Amino acid sequence: MLEGIDLSPKEEYMVTRILSLVVLAALTGCASGGYPTPDAIFRHPITGDVQWCDKPSGAALVMGGAIVAASVDYPGCKSNWESKGYVRLDSTAKLSPENQQRYEDDLQRKEQARADSIRPK
Numbered sequence: 001m002l003e004g005i006d007l008s009p010k011e012e013y014m015v016t017r018i019l020s021l022v023v024l025a026a027l028t029g030c031a032s033g034g035y036p037t038p039d040a041i042f043r044h045p046i047t048g049d050v051q052w053c054d055k056p057s058g059a060a061l062v063m064g065g066a067i068v069a070a071s072v073d074y075p076g077c078k079s080n081w082e083s084k085g086y087v088r089l090d091s092t093a094k095l096s097p098e099n100q101q102r103y104e105d106d107l108q109r110k111e112q113a114r115a116d117s118i119r120p121k
Contacts, residue, residue, distance in 0.1 A: 036107055040078055041093050042086035050099045051086060053077035 038052030055074045082088070095103055 036104060037095070038103060039074070041089045041095065042078075042081040043089055044084075044086050046085070049086075050095065051081050052095075052103060053081070 039055045040053040042051045042053075043049070044051075053074055054077075078088070094100075
């Protein structure tokens with residue numbers, strides 16, 4: 001695969017693994033439709049307002065551990081919306097374009113806040 005490049009067997013293995021992971025990440029992005037989606041979507045039956053809850057990602061848990069897990073209370077989030085009368089939509093539900101943009105903006109805001117909280121001051 002990497003003919004013509006002078007690498008040790010271990011280096012070649014590592015490069016091959018990294019390239020495989022990059023391809024897998026690209027394919028995963030394509031399979032998900034290319035945009036993030038919430039893990040649970042809720043709609044209020046009277047107002048039609050839409051809210052969502054996300055589970056912490058596996059990568060976030062590995063990198064952030066208990067801090068990330070504590071900051072993302074998925075069961076508490078679901079209970080909160082259900083206690084306010086929201087109904088969870090089935091797993092095939094999709095957000096409207098307007099709500100999808102609101103969701104992506106919210107994700108970006110949270111990611112920026114997380115990055116700002118760990119950046120040295």
